[in-house]
Amino acid sequence: MNAAAPIVLESRQLLKQFGGITATDHVDFTLREGARHALIGPNGAGKTTFVNLLSGVLTPTSGSIFLGGRDITKWSARRRAHAGLARTFQINQLFADLTPVETLMLTIAERENAAWSWFRPVGARTDFVDEAVELLTTLGIADIAHLRVGELAYGKQRLLEIAVALAQKPKVLLLDEPAAGVPEHEREQILDVVAALPSSVALILIEHDMHLVFRFAKSISVLVNGAIFVEGAPDEIANDPRVRQVYLGEEVVHV
Amino acid sequence: MTDQTISTKPSPEAIAARSVLLGRARWGWPEIAFWAIAVALYFLMPTKLMLLSEIAILGLLALSIDLVLGFAGIVTLGQGAFFGIGAYTAGLLARYGMGEAPWSDPLLGLLISGGVAAALGFVTSFLVLRGSDLTRLMVTLGVALIVEELVNQMKWLTGGSDGLQGVMPSAVMGVWEFDLYGKTAYVYSLTVLFVLFVIARRIVKSPFGLSLLAIKGNPLRTRAIGMPVNGRLVLIYTIAAFYAGVAGGLVAQTTQFASPDYVAFHRSADALLMLVFGGAGHLYGGLIGSVIFRVMQDVLGNITPQYWQFWLGMMLVLLVLFIRGGIIGLLMKMRGRIMRNRGPSA
Amino acid sequence: MLTILFDGVAYGMLLFILAVGLCVTLGLMNFINLAHGAFAMAGGYLTITLMQRAGVPFLLCLPAAFIFSAFLGLILERTLYRHLYDKTHLDQVLFSIGLVFMAMAMVDYAYGANQQIVDLPSYLTGRLNFLGASIGVYRLFVIVICGLLALGLQLILTRTRFGSRLRAAVDDGRVARGMGIDVTSIFAVTFAVGSGLAGLGGALGTGIISFDPTFPLKYMIYFLIVISVGGTTTITGPFLASILLGVADVLGKYYVPAVGGFIIYTIMVLVLILRPQGLFARGPAR
Numbered sequence: 029m030n031a032a033a034p035i036v037l038e039s040r041q042l043l044k045q046f047g048g049i050t051a052t053d054h055v056d057f058t059l060r061e062g063a064r065h066a067l068i069g070p071n072g073a074g075k076t077t078f079v080n081l082l083s084g085v086l087t088p089t090s091g092s093i094f095l096g097g098r099d100i101t102k103w104s105a106r107r108r109a110h111a112g113l114a115r116t117f118q119i120n121q122l123f124a125d126l127t128p129v130e131t132l133m134l135t136i137a138e139r140e141n142a143a144w145s146w147f148r149p150v151g152a153r154t155d156f157v158d159e160a161v162e163l164l165t166t167l168g169i170a171d172i173a174h175l176r177v178g179e180l181a182y183g184k185q186r187l188l189e190i191a192v193a194l195a196q197k198p199k200v201l202l203l204d205e206p207a208a209g210v211p212e213h214e215r216e217q218i219l220d221v222v223a224a225l226p227s228s229v230a231l232i233l234i235e236h237d238m239h240l241v242f243r244f245a246k247s248i249s250v251l252v253n254g255a256i257f258v259e260g261a262p263d264e265i266a267n268d269p270r271v272r273q274v275y276l277g278e279e280v281v282h283v
Numbered sequence: 284m285t286d287q288t289i290s291t292k293p294s295p296e297a298i299a300a301r302s303v304l305l306g307r308a309r310w311g312w313p314e315i316a317f318w319a320i321a322v323a324l325y326f327l328m329p330t331k332l333m334l335l336s337e338i339a340i341l342g343l344l345a346l347s348i349d350l351v352l353g354f355a356g357i358v359t360l361g362q363g364a365f366f367g368i369g370a371y372t373a374g375l376l377a378r379y380g381m382g383e384a385p386w387s388d389p390l391l392g393l394l395i396s397g398g399v400a401a402a403l404g405f406v407t408s409f410l411v412l413r414g415s416d417l418t419r420l421m422v423t424l425g426v427a428l429i430v431e432e433l434v435n436q437m438k439w440l441t442g443g444s445d446g447l448q449g450v451m452p453s454a455v456m457g458v459w460e461f462d463l464y465g466k467t468a469y470v471y472s473l474t475v476l477f478v479l480f481v482i483a484r485r486i487v488k489s490p491f492g493l494s495l496l497a498i499k500g501n502p503l504r505t506r507a508i509g510m511p512v513n514g515r516l517v518l519i520y521t522i523a524a525f526y527a528g529v530a531g532g533l534v535a536q537t538t539q540f541a542s543p544d545y546v547a548f549h550r551s552a553d554a555l556l557m558l559v560f561g562g563a564g565h566l567y568g569g570l571i572g573s574v575i576f577r578v579m580q581d582v583l584g585n586i587t588p589q590y591w592q593f594w595l596g597m598m599l600v601l602l603v604l605f606i607r608g609g610i611i612g613l614l615m616k617m618r619g620r621i622m623r624n625r626g627p628s629a
Numbered sequence: 630m631l632t633i634l635f636d637g638v639a640y641g642m643l644l645f646i647l648a649v650g651l652c653v654t655l656g657l658m659n660f661i662n663l664a665h666g667a668f669a670m671a672g673g674y675l676t677i678t679l680m681q682r683a684g685v686p687f688l689l690c691l692p693a694a695f696i697f698s699a700f701l702g703l704i705l706e707r708t709l710y711r712h713l714y715d716k717t718h719l720d721q722v723l724f725s726i727g728l729v730f731m732a733m734a735m736v737d738y739a740y741g742a743n744q745q746i747v748d749l750p751s752y753l754t755g756r757l758n759f760l761g762a763s764i765g766v767y768r769l770f771v772i773v774i775c776g777l778l779a780l781g782l783q784l785i786l787t788r789t790r791f792g793s794r795l796r797a798a799v800d801d802g803r804v805a806r807g808m809g810i811d812v813t814s815i816f817a818v819t820f821a822v823g824s825g826l827a828g829l830g831g832a833l834g835t836g837i838i839s840f841d842p843t844f845p846l847k848y849m850i851y852f853l854i855v856i857s858v859g860g861t862t863t864i865t866g867p868f869l870a871s872i873l874l875g876v877a878d879v880l881g882k883y884y885v886p887a888v889g890g891f892i893i894y895t896i897m898v899l900v901l902i903l904r905p906q907g908l909f910a911r912g913p914a915r
């Protein structure tokens with residue numbers, strides 16, 4: 029990672045407790061412009077909770093979050109989205125009754141503050157239609173543009189999940205296990221999409237597949253029990269005996 | 284349209300998508316047939332015009348519920364509050380307007396009825412922004428009960444349980460007097476219904492309408508894509524209250540009466556039932572439902588009122604257990620099956 | 630004043646017995662049964678019928694009403710209701726309103742629309758003087774019976790195996806299932822007992838409230854108030870809410886008949902908005 033690049037996203041002493049459980053434990057975290065950062069850790073480590081805090085789905089118990097230097101801790105999810113923070117969900121969060129093209133058009137319209145428009149039909153904004161179709165084409169799912177999202181195959185839904193976040197034209201993108209639950213032969217397609225994302229977008233990727241993580245990431249944080257356990261470049265993490273012990277187990281890692 | 288579209292030539296897929304999307308907003312022949320029949324009924328059933336007018340008004344009330352329930356997904360048992368407020372507003376205007384312009388003018392009365400209802404809708408919309416279906420149901424019901432209490436208690440204004448007498452609206456546009464046969468009533472109600480329907484249709488086919496469907500489908504994601512969810516809900520709830528208020532205004536003007544019955548629980552419940560009979564989320568569900576509901580009520584209710592209630596209950600139970608999606612849902616399923624049977628050639 | 634307060638408490642106790650079944654089933658299956666009042670009506674009309682047409686003594690009618698309504702509840706739960714647990718709240722509401730309409734129509738058909746009154750046995754009528762207040766014997770009877778029932782329910786919930794399983798299932802059905810608790814049969818039993826209690830409440834109510842076919846609709850609103858104020862995570866919440874509602878209703882009707890209902894509905898809406906988990910529920914909702 030280029031240590032001189034400006035910081036786009038930062039958390040300071042971020043804490044989230046659910047009753048007695050500490051899901052995020054005083055996390056200090058920085059993400060720099062153009063970053064390719066992987067967030068790994070065993071199930072239940074608090075990765076999704078961390079993303080939920082950053083994106084405004086959850087409010088932290090204490091601590092603060094900065095986006096582009098501004099304190100966004102108290103901002104709603106909506107305001108963060110407009111400020112350039114987008115995310116995907118580990119479990120699909122799509123609009124089952126809409127079609128992919130409608131979903132993307134709505135996202136684009138929201139981004140452009142044009143979704144209050146109530147008198148002209150959706151298709152009247154041809155510039156939005158074109159952009160939505162282009163995005164679907166890029167992700168290789170233009171063929172299903174007009175089917176009901178609820179009836180799409182799971183792998184296609186995962187791609188649409190990413191497409192929605194991309195349609196937001198984010199500066200920072202948080203990908204929560206984008207290929208989770210996708211059959212092996214379709215994983216490649218999703219991972220290619222992730223690898224091809226423009227370098228202007230700072231990325232956080234949560235992923236369990238270590239080969240992929242080491243292929244993709246320029247930097248890695250290991251989260252254990254809600255706290256950052258180690259942070260560093262991929263080869264440092266791969267060779268860290270503590271990480272091998274708590275997380276990688278006996279698995280042999282090829283970097 | 285913009286220089287963007289001029290500079291880069293749209294792909295064939297994009298052109299196809301444009302026509303698909305615009306095609307969804309076009310009027311289909313079943314729709315045109317529906318309204319043609321509604322007009323034809325004026326000539327075909329000259330003795331039933333009062334009933335037809337009532338059906339059109341109930342349809343408008345059900346349409347207003349469709350906007351909040353079928354599109355935005357807000358469960359409500361309190362639309363009768365807005366209907367009743369609208370009825371009393373129009374009734375009072377026509378009564379104290381003493382047949383003199385402009386206060387007893389029907390169209391102005393409708394606008395004010397809708398406006399007053401919309402004001403109440405706007406204020407109470409903040410109560411339904413959050414919460415489960417059950418909470419929303421109880422809150423909307425609670426608001427309706429409060430309005431009902433107010434109407435009953437403010438006897439000096441509303442006439443209490445006797446209802447509001449002496450409602451005398453002037454002629455519509457200064458030309459058409461309300462007559463005993465309901466000629467004016469039906470033409471007037473149907474016209475108002477049609478105009479508001481066209482507007483509702485534009486709303487639901489617009490980006491705003493799409494955002495409502497999205498909120499209904501997944502509020503979590505709508506916030507994540509930066510949608511002002513609360514603002515959208517407040518707006519549609521207010522618009523729907525306006526619609527219900529206009530429906531109430533219509534009923535007061537065409538029947539020249541307003542009573543606490545208009546705000547009662549069963550008013551809201553009946554309108555909700557009409558909507559789910561017809562099928563929520565298609566705009567036409569409430570209209571079709573109101574026709575069937577009112578016709579059946581007339582037929583079965585003439586035998587004995589209890590029978591009507593029994594069959595109504597029975598239909599509800601069967602509807603929930605077996606035909607989700609109402610009549611329109613059923614029709615669409617049948618159409619889907621026919622299309623599939625025709626095979627790939629179609 | 631004391632007399633009215635006493636009447637209010639009696640009415641509130643009765644409301645609790647009528648509504649408690651609904652609170653538990655709502656908490657347990659997240660199922661909103663607006664037809665709960667129909668089971669109370671069944672118990673009430675059974676009592677009226679048995680007493681007027683068969684001359685069965687009032688005290689015998691009470692257990693009969695319980696059994697009748699519980700049985701009715703069990704049958705409907707096994708045949709109809711269980712298909713609705715995984716449906717939306719709207720579907721549940723429509724379905725149960727449908728049942729209410731059918732029940733109302735059937736009662737109307739069989740008994741007519743007039744209000745039904747029973748002649749209470751002489752040992753339950755009359756008034757006592759207590760601390761300078763004149764107290765109706767029947768009200769006292771209602772308070773004692775309902776109080777004992779409430780106590781019994783609380784003991785069952787907190788002290789028995791069934792109670793702890795029920796509480797586990799209310800707290801988190803999925804976890805309870807994971808622990809091997811048979812939530813389905815717990816629910817069937819709870820539904821039946823809840824319906825039975827409603828029936829018993831209906832039978833007891835014949836001496837206090839008048840019965841006509843609109844009963845389920847009229848009391849539906851009271852039940853909803855009890856739920857919204859009391860919450861569904863305990864039975865002490867609904868208990869306190871019922872007493873409060875009973876007292877407020879009787880006091881309101883007596884002193885400020887013009888605004889009584891208005892205040893109650895306003896409180897209901899405010900509680901729903903400000904404390905959606907109920908006024909008396911412990912802690913925030915899950």
Ligand SMILES: Nc1ncnc2c1ncn2[C@@H]1O[C@H](COP(=O)(O)OP(=O)(O)O)[C@@H](O)[C@H]1O
Pocket residue numbers: 046049050051069070071072073074075076077078
């Ligand atoms: N809404 C919630 N309420 C209570 N506990 C939660 C909630 N969300 C997450 N947790 C708990 O927080 C911990 C971290 O969960 P999560 O962030 O989903 O982990 P990961 O994504 O790393 O698998 C887990 O112990 C989980 O049970």
Ligand SMILES: [Mg+2]
Pocket residue numbers: 075076077118
């Ligand atoms: Mg996770």
